Amino acid sequence: MDITGNTIFIPGSTSGIGLALALELQAKGNTVIVGGRRTELLDQIAAEHPGIDTVQIDTADAASIEAAAKQVLARHPDLNVLITMAGIMRVEDWHRPESFLASAESIVTTNVLGPIRLIAAFIEHLRAQPDATIVTVSSGLAFIPLKVTPSYNASKAAIHMLSESIRLQLADTNVKIVELEPPAVRTSLLPGQEESEFAMPLDEYVAEVMELFETRPDAKEIQVERVKFLRYAEARGEYDQVVATVNASDPHGK
Structure with a gap:
């Protein structure tokens, strides 16, 4: 996509990758609308970053999505970019259904x-x-499983194949489908991940993503160098070795 002159809605962007990306996109001359559940965070973002609009949305609630969409389009009829950033990640133990079923259902939703x-x-x-x-936003874990997060891995694999499929269906339209594939990044997605030496610093990740958006406007997948270890393990014939490395190194997977 072009890096400037867009009107962009990013639900799930009150912190982490979403917020950092929103700020960088605004700095490049885009109109940015940040979406999230917590009104106090939305108010803080609006106060600290003039020009960014905010909309309350719970992406786990179908009615909230419908209401937020109407609000966004009423205020920004020139909207032309949607970044589906919202996501959750949880550690699960699949030995006992009572310990993982509610988590799995929430992640899929x-x-x-x-x-x-x-x-x-x-x-x-x-x-x-x-x-x-x-x-769309998948993950390196769409391609290599992290043992402790089965439902998250599966959800991101689903997003990868969804992206591939709707790109084919929408090929006869003016709508491009771009899949963002993060590695582990120092955010609060999992407890302790913000301090993990195995995770990529947030500012470095977003800077590399912005460079890829700018230099590869026709890219179908946005892959920083660090995620390619996971993304192309099977193509390199190293799937089993990479699975073993990922699951032996760090509880957060990288």
């Missing part, structure tokens, strides 16, 4: 149904724009 519902809410509007982009 947020990480899979959330993006599907968001795309459904905006696709007709985006198709009517001269040029539009949907950015």
Whole structure:
């Protein structure tokens, strides 16, 4: 996608990668709308970063997505980019169903149904724009499993295949599908991940992503160098070795 002159909605961007990306995109001359559940964080972002609009949204709630979409489009009828950033990650023990079932259901609702519902809410509007982009967010763990996060891995694998499939379906439209594939990044996605030496510093990650957006405007997948160890393990014939390395190194996976 072009790096400037867009109107971009990023649900799930009150912290971490989402917020850092929102600020960088605004600095590049885009109109940015940040979405999130917690009004206190939205108010703080609006106060600290003039020009950024905010909308309350819970991407695990279908009615909230529908209401937020109406609000965003009423205020920003020129919206042309949707970044489905919201996601959750939890450690699970699959030896006992009572210890993982509720977590698994919540992850699937947020990480899979959330993006599907968001795309459904905006696709007709985006198709009517001269040029539009949907950015999905998968993970390096869509390609290499981390033992302690089965449902998260599966949800991100689903997003990868969803992205591949709808890109084919929408090839006859002006809507581009770009898949963002982060490695472990120093955010609060899991407890302790912000301090993990195995995770990529947030500022370095976002800087590399912005460079890729700018230098590869036709890219289908946005992959920083660090995630390619996971993304292409099977293609290199190293799948088993990489699985073993990922699961022996760090509880957060990298």
